[in-house]
Amino acid sequence: MALVKFSNVALRYDTGPYVLHDINFELEAGSFHFLTGPSGAGKTSLMKLLYVAQKPTRGMISFFGMDLATTARKTMPEIRRQIGIVFQDFRLFNHLSAFDNVALSLRVAGQTEKNIKKNVTELLKWVGLGDKMACQPNVLSGGEQQRIAIARAVINRPKLLLADEPTGNIDDNIGIKLMTLFEELHRHGTTVVIATHDEDIVRRFPHPQMRLEHGTLEMIPKAHSKAA
Amino acid sequence: MAKKALKKYCYDISLSEGAGAHLVSWVTGLMVFFVTLALLVNFSLATITKTWVTGLSGALTVEIKPPLSPKEGGEPSSQSQKKFENSVHRVLTLLKDNAAVSEARLMTDAEIRSLIQPWMGPGVTVDAVYLPALIDIKLTPNADVARLQSDLKAVEPDAGIDSHTDTLDDVKALVKTASLFVLLLTSVIVVLAVVAISGIVRSKLLIHESEVETLHLIGASDEYIARQFRMHTLRGTLKGALIGLVCTLAILLVIGSLTHTLDDTILPHLKWAPLQWLLVVVSPIAVGSLIAHLTAQATVLKELSKLT
Numbered sequence: 168m169a170l171v172k173f174s175n176v177a178l179r180y181d182t183g184p185y186v187l188h189d190i191n192f193e194l195e196a197g198s199f200h201f202l203t204g205p206s207g208a209g210k211t212s213l214m215k216l217l218y219v220a221q222k223p224t225r226g227m228i229s230f231f232g233m234d235l236a237t238t239a240r241k242t243m244p245e246i247r248r249q250i251g252i253v254f255q256d257f258r259l260f261n262h263l264s265a266f267d268n269v270a271l272s273l274r275v276a277g278q279t280e281k282n283i284k285k286n287v288t289e290l291l292k293w294v295g296l297g298d299k300m301a302c303q304p305n306v307l308s309g310g311e312q313q314r315i316a317i318a319r320a321v322i323n324r325p326k327l328l329l330a331d332e333p334t335g336n337i338d339d340n341i342g343i344k345l346m347t348l349f350e351e352l353h354r355h356g357t358t359v360v361i362a363t364h365d366e367d368i369v370r371r372f373p374h375p376q377m378r379l380e381h382g383t384l385e386m387i388p389k390a391h392s393k394a395a
Numbered sequence: 396m397a398k399k400a401l402k403k404y405c406y407d408i409s410l411s412e413g414a415g416a417h418l419v420s421w422v423t424g425l426m427v428f429f430v431t432l433a434l435l436v437n438f439s440l441a442t443i444t445k446t447w448v449t450g451l452s453g454a455l456t457v458e459i460k461p462p463l464s465p466k467e468g469g470e471p472s473s474q475s476q477k478k479f480e481n482s483v484h485r486v487l488t489l490l491k492d493n494a495a496v497s498e499a500r501l502m503t504d505a506e507i508r509s510l511i512q513p514w515m516g517p518g519v520t521v522d523a524v525y526l527p528a529l530i531d532i533k534l535t536p537n538a539d540v541a542r543l544q545s546d547l548k549a550v551e552p553d554a555g556i557d558s559h560t561d562t563l564d565d566v567k568a569l570v571k572t573a574s575l576f577v578l579l580l581t582s583v584i585v586v587l588a589v590v591a592i593s594g595i596v597r598s599k600l601l602i603h604e605s606e607v608e609t610l611h612l613i614g615a616s617d618e619y620i621a622r623q624f625r626m627h628t629l630r631g632t633l634k635g636a637l638i639g640l641v642c643t644l645a646i647l648l649v650i651g652s653l654t655h656t657l658d659d660t661i662l663p664h665l666k667w668a669p670l671q672w673l674l675v676v677v678s679p680i681a682v683g684s685l686i687a688h689l690t691a692q693a694t695v696l697k698e699l700s701k702l703t
Contacts, residue, residue, distance in 0.1 A: 220612055222703050240700075241616070248614030258609045262409040271407060275615035319613070 168232055169193035170327060170358050171217070176226030178212055186212045187382045190226065194360065196326065199353045201369050202362040204379035210362045213379060214331050217360060218252045219243065231326065248276050251320030251357075253330035257312050259304040259319075265291060265311075266300040269318045276323060290318045294348070310341040317345070321352055328352060330361045334368055346372055408606045408620075410599060410627040418595045419628050420635035423687055426588040427639030427679040433581040434675055435647060437574055438667060444570040448563060455532040455540070457490075457547060458555035459483055461525035483528045485550045490530065493546065495538035502529040588683075589690050596624055596694040611702055621695040628691035629684060636680040 176190040186209045194200065204210050215221040216228060219235070228235045230246050238246065251272075259268050266287055273283045291300050294314040304312050313333065320328060330349065334342035346368060353359045360377070363369065369376065376387040459482050462475035483501065490499035507526050534540065544556050600607060610620055667675075 218612055220608070220703060243703075244614045244616045247612060252612060254609075258605065260407070260409065260606060260609075262412060263407070271610070272613050274407070275610065275613060275619055323614075 168196075169229075170196045170198075170231060172227075172229045173216075174227040176216065176223045176228060178209075178216065178221065179224050185224070185382060187216075187223075187379075187384075190384045192377060192384060192386055194327070194358055196358055197353075197356055199350075199359045199374040200361070200377050201372075201374055202360055202377045202379065203364065203369060206364065208379040209382045210364075210379055211331070213377075213384070214329060214362050217327075218250055218329050219247055244275070248272075248323055249326045251323065251325035251328040253313075253316050253320045253328070253333050255331040255333075255335060257304070257316040259312055259315055261303055261305045264301050264303055265296055265307070265315050268304065268315050269322055272319050272323045286322060287318075290322055291315075294318050310337050313337060313341075313345065314348075317348065321357070325357065327358045327360070330359070332363055332365075333361060334363060334365050339367075342368060343371070407610060408603050408623050408627075410603065410623065417631065419592060419631035419687060420638070422588055422591045422595065422635065423632040423683050424635035424639035424642075426584055426686075427636040427683045428643050429584045430581055430683070431640055431643040431675060431679045432646070433577045433584070434679065435643070437577050438671055438675070440570050440573055440577075442667070444566060447566055453534050453536075454559065455534060455543070456557045456559075457486060457530040457532065458557070459486060459528040459530075459551060460553055460555070461527050479528070482551050482554070483530075486530060486547065486554060489546060489550050490532060493543060495534055495540065495543045496532055497535045498533040500531050502531055585682075585686060589686060592628065592687050592690045593694045596628065596691050597698065599624065600695065600698050607699075608702070611699070617696055617699040620699060621692055624695045625688055625691045628687050632684045632687035633680070636683045639683075640676065640680060 171192075171194040173190045173192050176187065177185050178187040179185045190213070202210055202213065212221070216223060219230070222235070231249060233242075233246065235246075260271070263271075269287045269291060270283045273286065278286075288297070288300065291297055294317065296311060296314055296318070299307060299311065304315060307315070317330075317333075320330075328349070333345055333349075337345070342365070349359055349361065350372065373389055375389045378385045378387055459479065462472075462479040487499060487501065490496045504526055507529055511524070511526075534543075540558060544558070547554055547556055607620055
């Protein structure tokens with residue numbers, strides 16, 4: 168069964184022109200995709216549909232076998248908790264410590280404080296921030312902030328991990344380390360979609376591409392991707 | 396421990412930061428201040444009315460006209476003087492043995508003159524005025540006033556009987572109107588507070604839109620997000636309500652110290668039961684907190700329902 172399925176999905180904002188049309192694809196569990204395309208092609212819009220921040224104007228989207236159109240509103244948080252998101256601008260809470268930022272994902276899921284302490288400490292150590300758990304994000308570097316954002320996205324062991332331009336604001340070396348981290352998560356069974364315009368990253372890590380041009384999606388298998 | 400719990404529920408969204416962080420405290424403080432004041436006014440009116448009504452309703456005044464009215468001029472004849480004295484005697488004898496009367500006292504001329512003097516104005520002496528006889532009657536509880544009045548008319552048809560009914564009715568009507576006005580004012584204050592708190596919560600949602608959206612996207616339920624606003628509003632409400640209450644009680648203290656020298660008949664001293672004090676202290680805070688709590692909850696849930 169496909170983890171995510173888009174059938175004839177189209178999107179437009181209010182009465183504006185369609186930014187996405189006839190989007191059809193399936194993401195199998197454990198897959199790794201790059202979402203590529205030029206600026207203005209609709210990557211951000213497709214990401215919004217993928218992290219359920221936006222409803223499609225038409226078409227059908229299903230997550231984990233559930234059709235979004237017929238899913239009750241009160242069930243939506245449960246679906247969202249199975250999707251980890253690394254936002255382009257991180258969206259960290261600057262008044263909270265690194266620990267509390269990562270703990271958010273567990274707190275909204277109703278985990279006990281004992282579990283939260285154990286899991287967050289472990290994960291922050293794994294991403295190399297064990298000594299900065301009490302620091303607020305605004306005193307940390309861009310790379311460190313990004314690792315907090317990733318930790319927050321994966322702490323819940325999501326089935327689907329979405330990252331929007333994760334290498335956009337960091338230097339190449341950190342970008343490569345970051346991609347290695349995503350590969351590691353992928354090896355642990357997480358389905359990963361990374362939206363990027365970084366051709367170098369796409370070349371270095373040969374995974375299938377979802378290429379958007381003028382609001383239309385083309386699925387490029389691994390063998391035919393540019394890296395191949 | 397409590398601090399830890401508050402931290403857990405209050406600080407995911409930085410509600411204590413940014414513009415208007417303490418507006419809820421101000422609004423609730425003002426609401427509690429006015430509502431407590433209104434409650435105090437209502438209790439005071441009830442106490443004052445009770446004192447006045449009790450003082451007036453258990454009493455009758457009988458007036459026996461003087462032997463000669465000032466219009467007629469001259470000295471009263473000894474016959475008419477004798478008739479007047481007999482009338483007074485007959486009435487007093489009737490009252491002495493009447494079951495409806497607990498006490499009947501013939502007022503002295505000096506007492507009657509002191510009652511009349513303020514109406515005559517300065518420079519006019521009341522010595523030349525022929526005074527009526529006034530008998531001040533205190534009634535027994537459950538006295539049959541109608542029967543007493545008819546007995547009095549039987550022995551002295553010309554006697555004037557004042558049961559103070561008109562005055563009592565006027566006082567009751569005035570107090571009822573004042574109480575209704577206070578109630579209306581309280582309702583307006585509460586409605587304004589609800590509108591203000593709803594507006595504040597909405598603007599807070601806008602200020603913290605990004606944080607709310609992030610929480611929403613990482614899987615927070617509407618209830619989880621609403622709880623943050625509710626707890627923050629509750630804290631602000633309690634703070635504001637306490638300040639509002641202290642201000643009202645301080646004002647009450649000042650008014651009390653300014654009016655304690657007034658005559659008891661003009662402004663009876665207010666003695667409230669412990670339950671009334673409890674109502675004054677607890678109910679504005681409890682009602683204010685509940686209103687703020689429910690308003691915040693309803694506003695946030697309504698706004699969140701607009702999100703995908």
